Amino acid sequence: MASANSALQTKRWRITASAVLAIVAFLAGLGWVGLWWQRERRTAAVEQLILDGRIDAAIQELERLRRTHPSDARLCFTLAVAHRRLGDFRRAEKLLDESLRLRWPAPDVKRQRVLMKAQLGDPRDAEGLLPVLLEQGADDDLAEQFYEALSEGYVRTYRLREAWKSLVFWSEWRPAAAKPRLLKAAIHERLDDLPGAVAEYRALLAAHPDHLDGRVRLAQTLLRMNEVEAALAEFQTLGPNAPDSPELWLCWGACLRRLGRSDEARVKFQQLEGRSLTAEQQSAVHAELGELELAQGDYPQAVARLEKAVERDPREPRLQFALARAYQLANQPERAEHHRQRHAELRRQSERLHEVTRRLIDDANNVELRFEAAMILRDQGFENDARGWLHSILQINPEHAGAREALAAAPPAKPR
């Protein structure tokens, strides 16, 4: 009897445990499906962010997802693509290796490597692969990645005619795409065709009114054209919901200063002072405040501000000139002369670089012009850019002794 009761109890216990386990398993499964569904949804959203060109935001989201799903091959590969498109090639390369390890299809990874190469300025493989893929019915998003990589590569290596051709096709094929508009505008700016750049930015904003980068660049270009009221209007449309972007606030303040609204401009710049800014942004803030002091006749204060601006961005000719003016007005002519000479030297180099790059538009394979551009940039301290030009020479002529020697003598590349 006792043993029968014991067996019954055991059986009940087992049934109960099984039921609990089943419920737990069911709940766990449900949870897993929920998490999977949520991850899929977030991954899809991230992919949409990438398609929209908001790569920064996509990367942030993907990194968050990767922390919870470190073995997810799709996440890993998508993150690699995002980093490649943003230009972070080292990170992209690591993630592509990781994707292969997680068994993501090798052809996809290989394609990304071809795109990376094109983006870096060697378009040969991508140019060959694109027609094959299109023949095989590749999806539009992949085709767009090809146009993007090729266009960027052409721009990088200063093959502006090829870049233009690619961008025109891309923007006509996908009129709402932001990237080709931005790149076309950049080319317009390089060719000093600012009205052309403004037209591209306006077309971009018509399709993407919330494109902050496009709006700031439009305002900056209008400012370069001295269309200050029009530049300011770009920010005023944002109203109180203006995004918290240092570039935006800098440009806004610059507009106000150019309109003679010095007090309002000063407030904008001072608000930026406590923020985390890049060296260039810090320099711009000090420069703007220095110019305000100069106009008010406070020369010592102007000198102090402009010294800080130059310290943070010594290669900007405008700042050297402003500091020279401030020193001259502060009755320190020797220091003024030093900065005047520095300004003159930087301007000479810039003008020569302008001339060299102008000639390269029609003579893109001229390695001597490229070498001269590289040397000017090196003199100015733009080591990474100089290295880029030197590599572009070796793509044309791998035996170019000057480029080889210069690259050998160059300090290691600084990651951006």
Add this chain to the structure above:
Amino acid sequence: MRAAVPAPPAPPPAPPALPALPALPALRATAMTKKPRELPRTIVPLPQDRGTIGGWLLICLLAVGCGDSASAPGGGVPDRANAPANSTSMAHPGASTGGTASANPAANPAANPSASGGSGTSNQTGIKSAGGSVSSGNASGIAIGEPGPFAFRELDGARSGFQWTYRNAAEANQSAILESLGGGVGLIDYDGDQRLDLCVPGGGTLDGNVQPHPLPTGLFRNQDGARFEPVAALAGLAKATHYTHGIAAADYDHDGWIDVLLTGFGGVQLWRNLGDGTFADATVASGLNADSLWSSSAAWGDFDGDGTLDLYIAHYTDWSPANHPFCTGPQAGVREICGPREFHPLPDAVFFGNGDGTFRDARRVAGLRPDGKGLGVVAGDVDADSDLDVYVGNDTTENFLYVNDGQGKFKEVGLIAGVATDDRGVPDGSMGVDMMDFNNDGRVDIWAANYEREAFALYRNEDHGQFLHVSQSTGITALGGLFVGFGTAFLDVDLDGDEDVLVANGHVIKFPRAAARRQPPLLMENRQGRFTRVLFPSGHYFSSAWESRGLATGDLDGDGRPDVAIAHVNEPSRILLNRTGAPAQDPRWLAARLIGTRSNRQGIGARLVLHTTAGPRLRLVKGGGSYLSQSDYRVIWGLPADATVERLEIHWPSGLRQTVAPKFQETLLVVEPDAM
């Protein structure tokens, strides 16, 4: 703010960090044997009427067909037996001496705009002209956001008789940079009747070999402030020897009659005023034929302090029919006018007067820089040391400020003084220039009208020879970057005591991308040192677009308000009579015309300080200024409503200081005393 560039992706090969590119290419420019007339010895009244028998004879002669045609004067033969009678018999300042009398223009019918009637007519450009009547309705300017008092009456060419078109040879379709400079306008009193006449270069033509040929020069005699008669042929200065651009006028031989210098391609032409209503070509006799380069603007002034007038001539570039490259326009194969960067600069010239009507080349003595693509030049005493300094507006190269040591030796200090470039250290494409005291601080400031995308440059004098580019803090930059400014002048349009600024605009290339080829002129009101653009109703001259170049100012109708003449390219030039405010009810102006004795005749280089209860008001007698143009040397002040005048202090170039007691609504004729 650094220019936007695409986000530069990481390692090799990186895109080149391009510098901010330079601005678009702008334009993208006899021994004297006659006895000098006796000079008056002190302040004398101005003649109030010029109605003489000689004048009537002149009009009759013109009426029977020996006058000028609208755009091609020169067909008539001057009758020197009759014409001079008019000029020499009247308005001889020496006829009266002593006292401090003055002219009241209100007594002159010409000063009353309603006296010259007529209704509005359409001119050949299709722009509605105010005709011969003041139209306060459509001529009133409106400052941004609020009503303003500014008004101009545009004289109808057909009714006024001032019909003149500068021709630049565009019809030859050669797209030569020569075409882009255009022409100027001169307001000069050539016949000494105290009314400003108009002298206008005619430009030229280009043949199939791009060889320039001259067109005649125009001269229009002011009859009553609203009517002008063409007298170039009669006066004998119609025949131009070069393709002409500019005019600079002064009494270089100190005989009491203003002489005329014309600039242009291949040389200058000096017309000596014989005092009888005619001119004689004195280019060779004066030695100015030594200058054979392409000249734009010029400025007279006594640079070496010897009491005789010298001459600064701005030269542009080395374009020539043999140096005429093909510059591509918007499409391949379409020819565009080349910008100045395609050519080398030409050195400017300075000639010192020898005192006998001849000149000597003084470029080396003066120490001029060999570079610069000069388009505008103004001479004035910038540093208050009683000698004449020179500011040169260069196209795409640094502007020059020559500080004079008093002996005619210049030191170029533009860059150190802060007036050579914009506020980023980049040279502008400068055209018209001026000197003035815009903020009434007693110091001479400098102004330059520039190319598109470049702010017009206002350089505030910070003392000790230093200037600060203040276009931003004064609201000038807010005008935007679409204007290509040429003729320009600071003048007190509304007679409120501070000088406003006018700029005549127009593009220089055939296919501009951002700005329009035809552009409206700008009037910017000075409001205590900040400038606000004055807007005008639709249809008004100032709201219409033109291809403008030269601009000159002066009181054409004797009402105390500075009027304006503007030269266009290939369309008729215009006269705009200032109708701002109501001086008849509230006379708040006074003017002074200087006659130098120890100093040069026009008093160029003098500083005039009007002491008022509202503070001192500095004005300069300047050589050159604006663009290719000659404004009147007379100085006009307006005054705030509550201010009263205390005294007028004149600092003559000779170093003498003279004080006189002026009154409202007076044009004082002030003769330099022998000694104080």
